[in-house]
Amino acid sequence: MRLLVIEDAEDLAHAVRRHFADQGHAVDLAGTAAAARDYLAVTVYDAVLLDLGLPDDSGSHVLQDLRQQTPAPPVLIISARAGLEDKLQHFALGADDYLSKPFDLRELEARLQALLRRHGGLAASVIRLGNFTFDGAAKRASVGPVGLELGRREFRLLEYFVASRNRIVSKDQILERLFSHDEEVGLNAVELYVSRLRRKLEASDFTIRTIRGLGYVAELTPPASP
Known part of the structure; x- marks a missing residue:
C-alpha cells in the first residue's frame, strides 16, 4: 500500500508508519491539513488515515477535499471523537470507515485491508x-x-x-x-x-x-x- 497518515500527534503517526513500513508499505506523514493537501496534489494513495483534530483546519474539510479527487482514495477516520453523531456525520461526508482512539494497530491493519478489498485492489485473498x-x-x-x-x-x-x-x-x-x-x-x-x-x-x-x-x-x- 501507499498510505498517507494525516495526524498531528507525532508519537501515534510514527508508530503507524513503523508498523506499516516494517511490512514493506510506503507511508507519508502529514501533521497539518496544508501538508496533506501538498502530498495529495502530487501523489496517488491507496488509502488515507485522517485525524479530525488538525492544528490548521478541520479534518472534515480535508475529507470533503478528498471526495473531490478522481480517483478518490478510501478514507479511514482515526479520531478521539467516539460519539455516534460524529461517526454518522463523517460517514455522510464520505468516510469509508471510522476507528476511535485509542486503537490496536492490528485492528487498524485489518480495517485497511478490508477497505482495499472493497475498493478493488486484490479482491480475492x-x-x-x-x-x-x-x-x-x-x-x-x-x-x-x-x-x-x-x-x-x-x-x-x-x-x-x-x-x-x-x-x-x-x-x-x-x-x-x-x-x-x-x-x-x-x-x-x-x-x-x-x-x-x-x-x-x-x-x-x-x-x-x-x-x-x-x-x-x-x-x-x-x-x-x-
Whole structure:
C-alpha cells in the first residue's frame, strides 16, 4: 500500500508508519491539513488515515477535499471523537470507515485491508495463475508446492504486479508505490527489486516482461505451442 497518515500527534503517526513500513508499505506523514493537501496534489494513495483534530483546519474539510479527487482514495477516520453523531456525520461526508482512539494497530491493519478489498485492489485473498499462487492475507507466494522467500519490499512489489497484471506499469509508478517521499532512492532501486523478483519467479508461469521505454507488464505466460 501507499498510505498517507494525516495526524498531528507525532508519537501515534510514527508508530503507524513503523508498523506499516516494517511490512514493506510506503507511508507519508502529514501533521497539518496544508501538508496533506501538498502530498495529495502530487501523489496517488491507496488509502488515507485522517485525524479530525488538525492544528490548521478541520479534518472534515480535508475529507470533503478528498471526495473531490478522481480517483478518490478510501478514507479511514482515526479520531478521539467516539460519539455516534460524529461517526454518522463523517460517514455522510464520505468516510469509508471510522476507528476511535485509542486503537490496536492490528485492528487498524485489518480495517485497511478490508477497505482495499472493497475498493478493488486484490479482491480475492488467494490468486492462482498457472503454477503460481499468491495469498495476500497470509503474505505468501509459491511456485507449485515451493514457497518463495521474499523480502518485505519484494513481496509488496509482487503484490503490486499481481494486482496490476496484464497492464503496463512504469518505473515511476513502482517507485511511488514502494518508497515514501522521505526515502531518497532512484529508478535504479526499482530495477534492482524487479531483477531480484524475476530470479525468484524463474520457474513460474507468472512472469514480468520489460516493455522498452514504458516499464513492465506482469502476466501469465501462455502455454507453448505443441
